Amino acid sequence: MNLDRKRVPVxxxxxxxxPYPYYGASGVVDFVDSYLFEGLHLLVAEDGENLRSRRTPVSFLADGQFWVNNHAHVLQANNANDTKFLCYALEAADISGYITGSAQPxxxxxxxxxxxxxxxxLRTQQAIAATLGALDDKIESNRRVMATGESLIRTIVESTLGASEGEAGTLSDYCTxxxxxxxxxxxxxxxNYIGLEHMPKGSIFLSEWDRAKGLGSNKTAFKRGDLLFGKLRPYFKKVGIAPIDGVCSTxxxxxxxxxxxxxxxxxxxxxxxxxIDSLSAGSTGTRMPRASWKDLAAWRVPVLSATERIELSARVDPLVESLTQLTFESHRLAALRDALLPELLSGRLRVPVGTP
Incomplete structure (x- = not known):
């Protein structure tokens, strides 16, 4: 059942x-003071380069109360089908032959x-959706734990810097x-390859990466424990600790x-x-602003004393390691889900179906 007629772009x-999520072609893009839809719905990207690249899901679920603009189709399953199953089925489908437009797919x-x-x-659809959904639920649970842990890390670091008696310095005193x-x-x-599309907005922990096969341009090599900072449109806040060695976008x-x-x-x-606000204001380029290492390096930060650094490290290092391990677990779960998906949809692998 298509509900596109109810969409309203703002x-x-x-x-x-x-408090209400405002959805676009690739997920939540904002939060607004009202909603158009309520309950579980399937959203499918209507336009954008991601329809061809499939770097992020083109079909995804929205639940609760939310708003949708005109860049995502809004669907619900009829009585003979399951909305969650349809989301997985569409995500696994080859949609390349249904896409029009070159500059704007x-x-x-x-x-x-x-x-x-x-x-x-229907009961088979529900069983498949439940199996795959259990993996997604665990990934989401990990995400919430990581968000809470990250909030604690931020609080500890910020309080340490605020109370520091160290000399004035810059970020370049800590890194190169x-x-x-x-x-x-x-x-x-x-x-391993990490592009901007793999980096979540506003989280310092990265849980997505891909293989470098098929890359068409030069990249930068990085190591586990480096910080990756998205310099293109810095206001997207794509900043995270690399959990693996690999190459990244320039x-x-x-x-x-x-x-x-x-x-x-x-x-x-x-x-x-x-x-981020400072770098965004001073970045070069009008349509595609870019931040520079020069400005990032010059950001003023107190230089902690040796004692302060040791105490801070003792408090946050175990948290960073624990959350990094959750990153690996989520990555493995996502890989398992993606491997199971075509097997379950094709019937080559079957899941038990409960009795009505």
């Missing part, structure tokens, strides 16, 4: 902030309706820019701690609203 300048309502997906009996360019022909296809600054124990401090400072 310009950013006309939105009033509130688009999936029209008519094209969306024409996409063929498996349609097993990584200058390790890698020519595209020298990139190992099996290497739109990302790789920053290496002078002392690995300082990574939490560096990450919290680099991701702070004050620094």
């Amino acid at each position: 310009k950013a300048s006309n939105r009033r902030q509130g 688009k999936l029209s309502q008519a094209s969306l309706s024409a996409i063929e997906v498996p349609a097993p009996p 820019l990584v200058k390790s360019p890698v020519k595209v022909e020298a990139i190992d296809p099996a290497a 739109d990302i600054l790789a920053v290496r701690p002078n002392d690995p124990r300082d990574i939490a401090l560096i990450a919290v400072v680099a991701a702070s609203d004050a620094l």
